[in-house]
Ligand SMILES: Nc1ncnc2c1ncn2[C@@H]1O[C@H](COP(=O)(O)OP(=O)(O)O)[C@@H](O)[C@H]1O
């Protein structure tokens with residue numbers, strides 16, 4: 001199984017890829033907040049946010065196919081919470097920008113900006129670096145550990161499940177659905193047990209390398225951000241501020 | 250007199266479910282000796298290894314000394330640094346998102362400064378022949394590479410003794426040869442659990458045969474592993 005979620009063809013000489021993960025976190029998350037706080041009728045603002053992300057995409061040479069895949073992945077969820085809005089929400093007469101269609105637009109464009117920003121972040125940062133970036137920004141260690149184990153063992157688990165499925169199919173799996181359900185139930189149970197045992201062994205492996213539950217997995221003392229990082233973050237934030245507050249003249 | 254690397258007297262261990270995995274086991278390993286531990290499945294080899302870093306604790310009174318230091322709660326930290334445990338399945342040992350982080354894990358636990366950690370990671374990955382693989386994730390490595398990466402994770406801790414659980418199992422001939430050459434070149438005190446008789450004869454100066462948690466033979470690998478009656482009696486043939 002291949003990892004298509006995070007950057008794997010790291011391009012160390014690419015400007016965006018080589019920025020400190022902290023810099024990317026500290027610019028792309030603010031973009032999401034700024035965009036969320038923008039009233040839906042500020043069309044120019046949303047245009048500028050998108051333009052900013054398109055420029056990053058071009059600079060980082062992110063494949064368009066990858067972006068489309070991400071959007072398609074998120075589309076069902078966005079539609080689920082927004083598709084009904086145009087039909088049920090009534091316009092509030094005192095506010096010309098209320099009503100179902102504006103609400104729908106508001107939700108869709110903000111989801112678009114959010115997903116686009118996260119895609120740029122993950123497509124240009126290796127998972128390990130991203131987690132380290134969050135750790136250096138003092139995100140809770142427990143949360144980061146869970147994320148990092150999930151990432152690491154997701155692939156092991158999928159492979160294990162695929163092996164079990166193959167073994168099952170090789171033994172002429174079929175028959176009534178009740179029987180099938182029983183087999184699938186057993187498979188899930190086996191996977192759970194194996195993961196549980198793996199968890200115990202991983203913990204032993206951590207202990208035998210001196211872990212006692214108190215240390216930081218990602219060294220917090222870290223090198224300072226470079227000149228390029230400050231330049232990128234400052235110019236980006238200025239763009240957001242101008243796009244958000246500068247367009248209302 | 251130099252201190253022995255390992256000295257175990259009357260080690261007994263019973264799993265919580267009642268299985269008696271080690272039964273009054275005694276053995277000693279000299280410093281800079283490479284010893285093979287051989288035994289059928291279920292003989293208690295892995296259980297023995299788990300005692301080496303204090304992950305499991307003996308059920309009954311016994312003496313357990315690593316480089317002259319008695320294993321206890323107080324000395325656990327020190328002993329864990331001295332003994333480098335390499336688990337049988339590298340997927341259990343490589344739990345970080347990248348190989349680099351995995352190798353850095355031990356040194357960071359030892360609270361080394363980050364520059365020192367980086368140096369150790371580079372040295373260890375170079376020693377196992379994976380100098381450019383640090384940024385990879387474990388699932389992008391072959392099994393042989395994973396096993397070598399797992400060895401790098403303990404080399405980075407500067408341990409005085411390596412304890413390896415079936416380092417060549419499930420490898421193709423090339424992967425197996427690479428591991429054997431690596432172990433030979435690393436030297437130092439090594440305790441190797443293995444079913445690989447060729448490895449035991451080529452690398453080890455001594456072999457210990459376990460059966461049902463007991464030591465049944467201890468001697469020159471060339472003699473023991475060619476003794477068909479002995480091997481047959483202990484499910485090894
Ligand atoms: N976690 C466990 N709980 C209960 N019994 C176990 C556990 N691990 C191993 N055993 C039992 O202890 C004995 C020794 O196991 P082990 O040390 O893994 O053998 P080896 O590594 O030589 O194949 C076996 O009978 C095995 O079934």
Ligand SMILES: [Mg+2]
Nearest residue numbers: 294295337414
């Ligand atoms: Mg075993």
